[in-house]
Amino acid sequence: MTFKALFEQNPAVLAISIISTLFFLFLGVIYFLLTWNYENDQNTATVVGQNQVNLIQKVILNDLNLVYSDVLFLADQQALPKIFADNSSEYINHLAQDLLSFSIRKGKYDQVRLLDETGMEIIRVNYNKGQAAILPKNALQFKGKRYYFNEAFKLQRGEIFVSPFDLNMERDKIETPLKPMIRFATPVFDHQNQKRGILLLNYMGKNLLKKMDALSDNAVGKIMLVNSAGYWLKHWKPEREWGFMFKARETEKMQNDFPPVWQQISRQQSGQLFGANGLFAFTTIYPAEKSATPHSHDWKIVYYLPKSVLLANSNTLLIKLLLIGLPLILILAISLFKLANAKIRQKQSAEYIKKQNASFARFVPARFLRLLNKKDIIEIELGDQREQEMTVLVSNIYGFTTLSETMTAGETIDFINAYLKQVEPIIRDHHGFVSNYMGEKFIALFSNPNEAINAANAMLKRLGESNQVRYKQNLPPVLIYLGIDTGHLVLGTIGGTQRMESSVIGNTVNLAFSLESMNKIYGTTLLISEHTYTRLKAPSQYAIRFIERIKPEGLSIPLSVYDVFIMDAADIDAQKLAAIKQFEEAVSYYQFQQIDKAVDLFEKMAKQTPDDKAAQVYLQRCYKQLSKEHHDGLSDLTRTIEWSDSLAIGIPLIDQQHKDLINNINELIEAIRTGKGQEHIQKITAFLEDYVVRHFNDEEVLMQEYKYPGYPAHKSLHLKFIDAFNALKEELRDKQDKGLYLVFRVQTLVMDWFVNHIVKVDKQLGVFLSTQLEKYNRTLENQVAERTQALKEREAQKLN
Numbered sequence: 001m002t003f004k005a006l007f008e009q010n011p012a013v014l015a016i017s018i019i020s021t022l023f024f025l026f027l028g029v030i031y032f033l034l035t036w037n038y039e040n041d042q043n044t045a046t047v048v049g050q051n052q053v054n055l056i057q058k059v060i061l062n063d064l065n066l067v068y069s070d071v072l073f074l075a076d077q078q079a080l081p082k083i084f085a086d087n088s089s090e091y092i093n094h095l096a097q098d099l100l101s102f103s104i105r106k107g108k109y110d111q112v113r114l115l116d117e118t119g120m121e122i123i124r125v126n127y128n129k130g131q132a133a134i135l136p137k138n139a140l141q142f143k144g145k146r147y148y149f150n151e152a153f154k155l156q157r158g159e160i161f162v163s164p165f166d167l168n169m170e171r172d173k174i175e176t177p178l179k180p181m182i183r184f185a186t187p188v189f190d191h192q193n194q195k196r197g198i199l200l201l202n203y204m205g206k207n208l209l210k211k212m213d214a215l216s217d218n219a220v221g222k223i224m225l226v227n228s229a230g231y232w233l234k235h236w237k238p239e240r241e242w243g244f245m246f247k248a249r250e251t252e253k254m255q256n257d258f259p260p261v262w263q264q265i266s267r268q269q270s271g272q273l274f275g276a277n278g279l280f281a282f283t284t285i286y287p288a289e290k291s292a293t294p295h296s297h298d299w300k301i302v303y304y305l306p307k308s309v310l311l312a313n314s315n316t317l318l319i320k321l322l323l324i325g326l327p328l329i330l331i332l333a334i335s336l337f338k339l340a341n342a343k344i345r346q347k348q349s350a351e352y353i354k355k356q357n358a359s360f361a362r363f364v365p366a367r368f369l370r371l372l373n374k375k376d377i378i379e380i381e382l383g384d385q386r387e388q389e390m391t392v393l394v395s396n397i398y399g400f401t402t403l404s405e406t407m408t409a410g411e412t413i414d415f416i417n418a419y420l421k422q423v424e425p426i427i428r429d430h431h432g433f434v435s436n437y438m439g440e441k442f443i444a445l446f447s448n449p450n451e452a453i454n455a456a457n458a459m460l461k462r463l464g465e466s467n468q469v470r471y472k473q474n475l476p477p478v479l480i481y482l483g484i485d486t487g488h489l490v491l492g493t494i495g496g497t498q499r500m501e502s503s504v505i506g507n508t509v510n511l512a513f514s515l516e517s518m519n520k521i522y523g524t525t526l527l528i529s530e531h532t533y534t535r536l537k538a539p540s541q542y543a544i545r546f547i548e549r550i551k552p553e554g555l556s557i558p559l560s561v562y563d564v565f566i567m568d569a570a571d572i573d574a575q576k577l578a579a580i581k582q583f584e585e586a587v588s589y590y591q592f593q594q595i596d597k598a599v600d601l602f603e604k605m606a607k608q609t610p611d612d613k614a615a616q617v618y619l620q621r622c623y624k625q626l627s628k629e630h631h632d633g634l635s636d637l638t639r640t641i642e643w644s645d646s647l648a649i650g651i652p653l654i655d656q657q658h659k660d661l662i663n664n665i666n667e668l669i670e671a672i673r674t675g676k677g678q679e680h681i682q683k684i685t686a687f688l689e690d691y692v693v694r695h696f697n698d699e700e701v702l703m704q705e706y707k708y709p710g711y712p713a714h715k716s717l718h719l720k721f722i723d724a725f726n727a728l729k730e731e732l733r734d735k736q737d738k739g740l741y742l743v744f745r746v747q748t749l750v751m752d753w754f755v756n757h758i759v760k761v762d763k764q765l766g767v768f769l770s771t772q773l774e775k776y777n778r779t780l781e782n783q784v785a786e787r788t789q790a791l792k793e794r795e796a797q798k799l800n
Contacts, residue, residue: 019333026325030318038314042279045310046272049221049281049303053270056215056223056301057283060208064162067203068290070106071160071184074099075199080114083122084190084197096123096134103132110168110179111202114188117153117195119144127204141171152185152198155292161185161198162288164297165205165233167245174245180205180233182287209234212301221279221305228298230255230262254302265300278307391452391486391532392504392512393432393444395423395459398479398520400440416440419478422466423459430455435491435504443504443512449486449532453542456482456526457566482525483515486532507552514552515561522547522563523613530560534720540727545580546587546748547614560748563614575609583615588744595622647758649766651702657695658758660687665750684750685729692722699765708768717757724749 079095082088099112103125114123121140126133143149152161163183168175185200209225212234216223225234230253231243243252255262261275270283281303288296397403397419404412416439424434432446432455446452459480467477489506508531515527527547533539547563565576576583586601602619609615643662648655664687696718703711728749 018336019329022332023329026329030321030325033321034314034318037317038311041310041313042274045221045279045305046281048219049279049305050270050272050283052216052219052221052223052303053281053283053301056212057285059211059215060285060287060299060301061289063208063211064287065290067182067184067201068160070102070109071186071199071201072158074102074112074201075186075188080188080199081191083114084188084194092123096125099123099125100132100134103127108204108207109201110181110204111200113143113200113202114197115143115149115200116197118142119146119149119153122197148183148185148200149198152200153187153195155187157187157189157193159186159292160288160290162291162296165227165287165299167242168202178242180209180242182208205233219303220309221281221303224254224300224302224304226254226265226300226302228266228300229253230266233299265302276307277304278310279303279305386492387488387490389486389488390508391446391449391484391535392489392508393427393446393452393456394483394509394512394516395442395444396481396516397440398481403476403478422462426458426462427455430458441516443509445491445504448537449484449528449535450537452484452486452532453526453528453536453564456484456564457542460525460566480525481516481519483512483517483519483527484532485509485511485515485529486535487511511552514550518548518550518561522617523611524563524565526564528562528564530562533560533562534717534724543577543580545576546584548587549591549748576612579605579609579612579615583612584744586615587618590618590622591744593625595625598622599626649762650770651766653698654695654702654762654766657691657698658762661691661695661750661758664688668750688725688750692718692725696722699762702769703765706769708765710764710768714761714765717761721757 077095077098079091079098083091083095095114099114103109103112104127107127107130110127112123112125112127113121115121120142121135124135124140126135148161148163151163155161161184163181163185165180165182168179168181182203182205183200184203185198187195188197188199190196212223212225222236223234224232224236227233227244229244232241232252232254235241235252240249240252243249253262254265258275258277258280261273261277261280264271264273265280265282268282268284272279272281274280283301285299285301286295286297287299288294397416403415407415420434420437420442427434427444430446430451432444432451434442434444436443444452444455446455459482463478463480470477485508487506487508489504489508491504494503511529511531515529518527519525524547528544533544536542543565544562546560548561549558550561551558563576582601582605586598586605589595589598589601599619599622602615602622605612605615606619643659647658647662649658664684668684700711700715700718702708703714708714
């Protein structure tokens with residue numbers, strides 16, 4: 001099923017399907033774009049995060065290396081051994097001044113101290129807010145119990161102790177404001193290389209943390225510094241830092257907030273990972289890397305990008321896509337639903353119109369409209385008309401008045417409708433249509449006569465089956481009369497301004513009615529005209545017999561009427577079929593007014609086929625003529641034809657050929673009068689053999705040369721005459737007794753051709769060619785000259 005057909009069939013469902021499809025397609029596009037964007041953001045964030053922690057690592061290591069250098073530099077001062085050797089205040093003061101200058105110059109050490117082997121401070125320089133000061137002797141403190149002293153004093157020359165990163169304590173209390181501190185210490189020796197104390201630098205960790213802040217100012221993510229136990233040394237929320245220093249913060253660990261992440265970070269040196277909370281990029285620093293215990297503790301620099309931040313760009317993209325896409329889908333949905341609604345209304349209207357048209361078609365058939373070149377009944381206007389050749393079938397229920405007397409008005413209508421319901425589909429099946437209903441009568445139109453006769457036979461067969469049922473119901477049979485004629489008629493509309501109806505008019509319709517009524521006279525069921533008979537394809541497929549020559553009212557030209565009956569029917573039709581040749585022989589005697597011979601044959605038939613009313617009718621006519629000496633039939637077959645200008649078509653060559661035909665017809669008529677018709681048959685058939693070749697060829701050459709629009713139909717009539725003539729020749733050869741019947745057949749063929757073709761069809765050709773007369777005469781002169789020359793050459797050959 002095509003898209004258009006599906007939409008028209010169920011627009012609402014299809015609209016929903018389209019919207020759903022587009023919506024899910026839109027979701028798919030969003031998913032693809034968001035996934036692509038998110039992955040791109042992940043990759044970018046990973047690179048940025050890793051670069052960030054690597055940069056901070058380098059800066060921190062650089063600072064720590066400088067501290068290492070400072071410690072070793074101070075421990076190598078020449079004044080130190082002298083102090084331990086002489087314990088001179090001069091050397092102590094001198095070294096204190098050097099350390100003071102060092103503290104001021106560096107500006108990153110909270111304290112620079114020299115402690116003796118017991119842990120007592122010998123020199124202490126404090127640095128606070130850009131100012132450095134040497135503490136007096138009475139302010140010096142004992143630090144012998146502090147872990148950093150004990151650990152540092154264990155070291156050898158050149159070894160450095162690095163304390164964990166923690167908060168500075170004074171007099172066993174955390175100093176406030178908080179001072180993050182890292183202590184670097186190394187042992188000092190006297191001249192005898194005896195360990196006499198330690199040199200201790202309190203590195204202010206805030207410098208390191210400030211550098212981390214400076215390096216991460218423009219970072220999208222958050223920078224954290226975590227010790228090996230998982231405590232935050234730096235967090236974006238300061239109240240969560242230094243959990244190992246405050247009892248109230250002892251749960252502030254990274255593993256408590258990000259358990260799976262911490263498990264991986266704590267086991268790896270560096271890397272990136274995505275967790276449920278976001279992106280983590282990290283690396284490891286060993287602050288005591290150059291100490292005696294390089295891996296005693298470590299820090300983790302962690303770059304953390306929360307998932308909300310990581311998704312921010314995707315969320316922004318999502319919002320943009322939704323702001324763009326949803327209105328478009330909404331607009332499309334509204335448009336589609338409006339279109340679907342319009343289609344539904346259109347479909348409903350179309351269905352209503354279809355029902356209307358179906359109802360109207362019962363009054364004005366669709367084929368009638370097509371013949372008028374109308375698409376719809378609303379295009380019909382009063383006076384629309386078209387002339388066309390068609391076959392007309394008229395049907396009438398015989399004895400309907402008698403039947404209706406036993407019925408009520410309603411039963412009468414029901415009876416007619418029941419009958420029409422049986423026969424109307426048969427007409428449609430044979431490509432015809434009923435143009436008019438007239439009570440018990442109707443008119444049906446067909447494009448060709450074979451379809452009309454096939455429909456008529458099918459109607460009679462169906463009626464026979466129906467009558468068998470009626471017989472079982474003790475109901476009288478229904479009989480119908482049918483008349484068929486073929487020819488030009490006018491289809492059109494007639495009526496007034498407020499009401500009109502379709503109609504067909506013309507002599508063809510009138511003749512079909514006349515033929516239908518003639519059935520009552522001859523006891524026949526289906527009569528067809530000569531016009532229909534000559535246009536049949538393969539007429540031998542039907543049971544047809546000549547019945548009469550008539551001159552219908554309003555027509556000046558006689559024509560033959562034929563009786564058509566069902567070949568495979570029983571009883572009466574079977575008897576008629578067996579006696580068909582005998583009947584036509586008897587009719588030919590009657591038509592040629594040889595009444596005695598006609599009576600003999602009709603009397604035999606009356607005994608053999610007593611139910612054949614046509615034979616009885618002719619027998620009564622014969623008796624009537626014998627008693628009154630008056631012939632009731634037409635005399636056109638026994639009356640000679642006189643040439644007149646009314647028969648001329650204005651083309652000398654064609655007119656001469658028509659004169660030759662008339663002369664031969666008259667000779668045959670005269671021979672029939674003198675009882676020599678059978679002997680004359682050979683001459684007339686020989687003439688016709690030449691005539692159909694020469695005359696038809698001349699006409700067709702002219703029609704082709706001057707592009708006569710009626711050429712195809714005209715040539716078709718020529719071919720039909722040739723077929724009929726060839727069939728007649730076969731019959732003449734096969735029949736041993738060439739009785740008057742065959743003379744009658746030949747005379748009928750020739751006379752009907754004359755009256756139906758020459759007088760009417762050739763006259764139309766003459767009218768057309770008269771407009772081309774001047775050109776035609778030149779052509780004709782050349783043709784005559786060529787033919788004359790050919791005749792002279794033929795005569796010369798005979799003489800030689």
